[in-house]
Amino acid sequence: MAAGKRAALPLVLTASDLLDGDVVFYAGAGWARGLDEAAVAADEAQAAQFEAILAETEAKGDPVAPYLMTVRIDADGALVPGHVRERIRSRGPTIRTDLGPQARQERQHVSV
Amino acid sequence: MPLLDRNGWKPESWARDAAAGAAIVPFDQVEAVLGARRPGQRIGVDLPNDVHPNALLPWQDGLDFVAIAFPRFNDGRGFSLGKMLREQGFAGTLRASGWIIPDQFAFALHCGFDEVEISEAQAQRQPIDQWLQAPALIGETYQDTQDGMISIFKRRRAAAEAA
Amino acid sequence: MYRYDEFDERVVRQRVAQFREQVGRRIDGSLTEEEFLPLRLMNGLYLQLHAYMLRVAIPYGTLDSRQMRQLALIADRYDRGYGHFTTRQNIQYNWPRLRDAPDILEMLADVQMHCIQTSGNCIRNVTADHFAGVAADEVEDPRPTAELIRQWSTLHPEFSFLPRKFKIAVTGSAEDRAAVAVHDIGIRIVRNAAGEVGYRIIVGGGLGRTPMIGKTVREFLPKDELLAYLEAIMRVYNLEGRRDNKFKARVKILVHELGAEAFIARVEEEYARLDGPSLNVDPAELARIAAYFAPPAFEALPEGSAVLDQAAARDPDLARFVRVNLYPHKMPGYTAVTVSLKPIGGPPGDATSDQMRALADIAERFSLDELRVTHIQNIVLPHVKLDEVPQVWAALVEAGLASANAGLVTDIIACPGMDYCSLATARSIPIAQEIAKRFADPDRQQLVGPLGIKISGCINACGHHHVGHIGILGLDKAGIENYQITLGGDPGNEASLGERLGPGIDAEQVPDAIERIVDTYLELRHADGESFIDTVRRVGLDPFKPVLQPKEPARAAA
Numbered sequence: 001m002a003a004g005k006r007a008a009l010p011l012v013l014t015a016s017d018l019l020d021g022d023v024v025f026y027a028g029a030g031w032a033r034g035l036d037e038a039a040v041a042a043d044e045a046q047a048a049q050f051e052a053i054l055a056e057t058e059a060k061g062d063p064v065a066p067y068l069m070t071v072r073i074d075a076d077g078a079l080v081p082g083h084v085r086e087r088i089r090s091r092g093p094t095i096r097t098d099l100g101p102q103a104r105q106e107r108q109h110v111s112v
Numbered sequence: 113m114p115l116l117d118r119n120g121w122k123p124e125s126w127a128r129d130a131a132a133g134a135a136i137v138p139f140d141q142v143e144a145v146l147g148a149r150r151p152g153q154r155i156g157v158d159l160p161n162d163v164h165p166n167a168l169l170p171w172q173d174g175l176d177f178v179a180i181a182f183p184r185f186n187d188g189r190g191f192s193l194g195k196m197l198r199e200q201g202f203a204g205t206l207r208a209s210g211w212i213i214p215d216q217f218a219f220a221l222h223c224g225f226d227e228v229e230i231s232e233a234q235a236q237r238q239p240i241d242q243w244l245q246a247p248a249l250i251g252e253t254y255q256d257t258q259d260g261m262i263s264i265f266k267r268r269r270a271a272a273e274a275a
Numbered sequence: 276m277y278r279y280d281e282f283d284e285r286v287v288r289q290r291v292a293q294f295r296e297q298v299g300r301r302i303d304g305s306l307t308e309e310e311f312l313p314l315r316l317m318n319g320l321y322l323q324l325h326a327y328m329l330r331v332a333i334p335y336g337t338l339d340s341r342q343m344r345q346l347a348l349i350a351d352r353y354d355r356g357y358g359h360f361t362t363r364q365n366i367q368y369n370w371p372r373l374r375d376a377p378d379i380l381e382m383l384a385d386v387q388m389h390c391i392q393t394s395g396n397c398i399r400n401v402t403a404d405h406f407a408g409v410a411a412d413e414v415e416d417p418r419p420t421a422e423l424i425r426q427w428s429t430l431h432p433e434f435s436f437l438p439r440k441f442k443i444a445v446t447g448s449a450e451d452r453a454a455v456a457v458h459d460i461g462i463r464i465v466r467n468a469a470g471e472v473g474y475r476i477i478v479g480g481g482l483g484r485t486p487m488i489g490k491t492v493r494e495f496l497p498k499d500e501l502l503a504y505l506e507a508i509m510r511v512y513n514l515e516g517r518r519d520n521k522f523k524a525r526v527k528i529l530v531h532e533l534g535a536e537a538f539i540a541r542v543e544e545e546y547a548r549l550d551g552p553s554l555n556v557d558p559a560e561l562a563r564i565a566a567y568f569a570p571p572a573f574e575a576l577p578e579g580s581a582v583l584d585q586a587a588a589r590d591p592d593l594a595r596f597v598r599v600n601l602y603p604h605k606m607p608g609y610t611a612v613t614v615s616l617k618p619i620g621g622p623p624g625d626a627t628s629d630q631m632r633a634l635a636d637i638a639e640r641f642s643l644d645e646l647r648v649t650h651i652q653n654i655v656l657p658h659v660k661l662d663e664v665p666q667v668w669a670a671l672v673e674a675g676l677a678s679a680n681a682g683l684v685t686d687i688i689a690c691p692g693m694d695y696c697s698l699a700t701a702r703s704i705p706i707a708q709e710i711a712k713r714f715a716d717p718d719r720q721q722l723v724g725p726l727g728i729k730i731s732g733c734i735n736a737c738g739h740h741h742v743g744h745i746g747i748l749g750l751d752k753a754g755i756e757n758y759q760i761t762l763g764g765d766p767g768n769e770a771s772l773g774e775r776l777g778p779g780i781d782a783e784q785v786p787d788a789i790e791r792i793v794d795t796y797l798e799l800r801h802a803d804g805e806s807f808i809d810t811v812r813r814v815g816l817d818p819f820k821p822v823l824q825p826k827e828p829a830r831a832a833a
């Protein structure tokens with residue numbers, strides 16, 4: 001593999017919003033607040049494209065601190081971050097399930 | 113490279129060329145160049161930031177100029193170096209050279225620097241008004257400074273004694 | 276308490292305006308993220324796992340009710356209605372937005388507070404004994420010294436871009452409650468043979484990846500020489516501290532690599548060339564600062580309190596609270612009350628805005644309008660009349676703040692860990708919560724006696740695990756959270772670093788392991804109530820090692 005340290009496939013591109021600090025995910029046409037809206041790179045060609053967007057984002061500095069993150073796709077087709085740190089980051093604190101994206105998602109679930 | 117001081121951009125009057133009338137030379141050549149100095153020639157030195165100021169003591173009276181390297185803006189050794197050179201009596205022009213940002217300009221002036229030399233790209237990104245405005249943003253210091261500010265500690269005493 | 280004069284006020288206000296302007300230049304692209312980073316850090320603003328985080332300084336841990344109410348208001352207006360008190364006498368908000376940060380700083384300035392140098396590679400918030408001005412064993416109140424250092428180090432032109440962060444702690448008591456031995460510089464206020472007050476200066480302590488106990492570099496520094504001497508230390512560190520490797524950049528590594536003697540020689544050489552008289556402040560200025568910390572107007576009261584004794588006799592919960600959470604005050608009839616932010620099952624150090632307001636009200640009515648924040652992540656009401664303890668206790672019960680566990684096994688220090696911190700390798704808070712639940716029974720806690728458990732979510736050791744009687748360090752083992760246990764650490768006078776008990780264990784195993792460590796201690800301790808740390812020092816780690824073996828395999832097989 002060319003990039004020895006790059007996150008394994010499939011992967012998404014994530015960062016933090018400059019003004020709000022919210023966790024954001026590259027969603028093709030822009031950046032989304034929810035992992036479920038993230039664009040997924042499933043092969044090397046797409047990953048290379050994401051790396052280019054990563055470099056562009058870094059140069060632009062908005063959103064901030066971008067990086068690639070490995071996900072898996074569960075039985076329902078939902079994206080699940082590979083590492084526990086990324087799972088917590090994409091949902092919110094495990095000790096305060098009323099805060100972070102998980103609270104937003106829960107509200108959505110309730111309304112369904 | 114673009115050069116500025118507390119009044120704005122300024123033209124370069126030094127050259128990194130040992131033969132120039134105002135010559136900046138690397139630190140390790142300072143002894144040789146001073147030994148061969150032409151009458152009227154002004155000599156300055158490029159000082160890396162890992163050289164102790166003591167090392168400049170033997171030459172500093174013959175020098176008109178010292179440029180201290182700031183390889184990265186968050187490497188703060190140059191601030192101590194500049195201040196220490198001033199404290200040990202260096203009276204020539206002191207330049208911060210490399211990467212420092214407008215938000216550090218006040219610190220550089222407080223530590224005894226006269227001027228700042230930055231990259232072309234940085235000058236594009238950080239126009240002169242940002243440099244001139246930055247030092248004015250904090251008008252008080254708790255330290256005596258090389259550019260003439262008196263510490264708050266002392267000004268309080270002065271105020272108390274005047275009252 | 277210290278009050279800003281016009282100069283202090285202007286510096287803080289100008290600093291806020293400067294940050295507002297810096298944010299503007301970040302947004303318009305004049306400053307890159309790389310350049311902006313240290314500027315926002317030096318104003319307390321981090322980018323964390325879920326959001327920005329703002330760290331507010333509570334210098335030497337002292338604040339009044341007005342300031343506490345403002346902290347509550349900020350929590351409500353700009354955050355999520357709570358704050359987290361840290362091990363360095365700061366409060367952190369976990370959800371502020373960059374766009375709001377200048378307004379928050381403005382609100383802090385309104386009550387003479389700030390976030391200056393609560394992060395970044397500079398001299399950080401100066402901490403001090405939380406029982407300053409209370410403890411009977413005090414040579415002198417450490418806070419005037421801490422305030423002097425706060426002012427001198429603020430926006431210091433030479434020392435704002437150091438190799439790494441730099442932490443200073445001051446204590447004025449015989450018993451060290453400020454952990455001075457594990458700071459970059461620890462200062463002990465001492466008396467010399469001639470009876471003069473001065474400073475013992477300790478350099479190069481620290482936790483993190485390479486924990487070290489600091490070395491004494493001056494046994495006795497005359498009091499009026501402090502700033503010049505500190506300037507000499509900082510200069511040597513700024514010029515010679517390593518910048519090639521961030522894990523070797525703290526002053527402890529420089530002291531270690533040079534050797535204490537060579538380091539001292541460098542400092543003394545620099546000290547000799549500095550113009551001391553121009554750096555040190557006039558004694559009249561020292562006296563001006565010290566005057567703010569003069570003892571408040573205590574009433575002349577008798578020793579002890581019949582009112583309290585009778586109330587405690589009626590109510591066993593109050594009696595327990597009195598036994599556990601009160602600290603003796605130097606003035607007769609007064610006491611210092613520890614308000615534990617460690618309810619069983621709660622995140623250690625968190626307080627809601629309502630609780631902050633309740634604390635402000637209680638302090639205003641019953642504690643001469645003063646509060647302290649401790650490095651154990653609790654709050655202290657420093658000057659409470661013994662007679663009024665029952666009222667204070669009732670108000671604390673009302674606010675959900677009456678946990679009677681100060682210094683006990685459930686008074687756990689835990690850093691935010693992976694629930695909030697972007698550097699974390701494992702979670703800390705849920706581990707603390709689970710352990711606390713195991714020891715929820717107050718009788719059991721009292722039976723166990725003083726025991727400090729400290730938990731960090733990564734090697735940076737913000738939870739001070741190395742100096743926990745029991746230390747827990749969360750690591751990442753192939754993507755799974757894994758916890759290393761150390762025993763025998765202590766932050767106090769006989770500062771020591773804990774030793775590793777054995778291989779790391781999974782999160783689910785930690786509460787069992789801690790229970791078995793405590794059970795082993797109870798079996799081993801001398802009948803006179805020998806404390807946990809004394810027992811570990813006497814018997815060593817060996818008797819505790821079996822606790823890490825999987826429990827009861829025989830029953831599983833049966």
Ligand code: SF4
Nearest residue numbers: 690696699732733737
């Ligand atoms: S110890 Fe590590 S995880 Fe805990 S707060 Fe510090 S940096 Fe974060």
